[in-house]
Amino acid sequence: MSTTRDPLSVRPVRRTDDLPAWDVVLQALGGVRLSGDDGEAVYQLGAGRLALRPADDAHPAGSTELCLETSVPLAEAVEAARAEGVPIELLEGEGGPLAVITADDGVQLTLEPLTPNPEELAASEPSLAVLPVWxxxxxxxxxxxxxxxxxRRRVTLEDGTWADLTARTGGLHGVQPMSEVGTELAFELTGRVESLLEPLASAGVPAEVVEEETCRVLRVPDPDGGEPLRVVEREPDLYSYALSEM
Structure with a gap:
């Protein structure tokens, strides 16, 4: 069993040209800012974290990168992941060391050191989880x-169209088989998504609740002008799900 199992937190990276607008949205969703400088910021959500970084030619505004944080030394985390068969490399990035996984489908996922939270700041909405989708x-x-x-695997839809996993120290990660490779930034709320309408409206952020095919979803405007952000209402009835192989 990998020694990285206990200290992982899901923390995707969103590229943006409008960090102030994102700050408004994330605070309305109950997030709290842990760090921020040079146009970057990391937010603690109820479960998991989200990093905002400036867009550039290689990473356009609205794009999402898959990333996890670990509290163990990166070299140790890399060794443990390799022992589990994960194709991972330890590199030196512009902001310091990071580990990069390049999957067979071409998707890259990074493993980075845990963002410090010395003041032990907590999100004001504990039921909201970050949910990047691969x-x-x-x-x-x-x-x-x-x-x-x-x-850790949480649920797999019986027809093989969806699976999600949890990180012990926070956050969810979705896997959605589709014909094309891509990523999406989404969130999940344990409870009625209508509860988020008032704080969003108070912050000047319009939002709407819609009934999608498999769940109820709160749609929030993307600060970078892309497709609306999705906050999925957690499905309490899991009879249509099974812990089976995809």
Whole structure:
């Protein structure tokens, strides 16, 4: 069993040209800012975290990068992941060391040191979890990587169209088999999504609740002008789900 299983937190990276607008949205969703400088910021949500970084030519505004944080030394985390068969490299990035996984479908996922929270700040909405989604024709590949890193399987839809995993110290990670590779930033709320309408409206952020095919969703405008952000209402009835292989 990987030694990275206990200290992982899901913390995707969102590229943006409008950090102030994101700050308004995330605070309305109950997030609290842990750090921020040079146009970057990290927010603690009820479960998991979200990093905001400036867009550039290689990372356009509105794009989402898959990332996890670990509180163990990166070299130790890399060794543990390799022992689980994860294709991972330890590199030196602009902001310091990081570990990079390049999956067989071409998707990259990074493992970075835990963002400090010395004041032990907590989100004001504890029921909201970050939920990045890995879309890929190779669902098994994605699950093998996330399993090997130490995330724990939560549910798998019986028809194989969805699976998600949890990190022990916070956050969810979705895997959605689709014909094209991609990523999405989403969130999940344990409770009625209508509860978020008032704080969003008070912050000047319009939002709407819609009934999608499999769940109820709160749609929030993307500060960078893309497709609306989705806050999925957690489905309390899991009879249509099974802990089966995708």
């Amino acid at each position: 879309r890929t024709p190779a669902g098994r590949v994605a699950l093998d990587v996330l399993d090997g890193l130490g995330l």
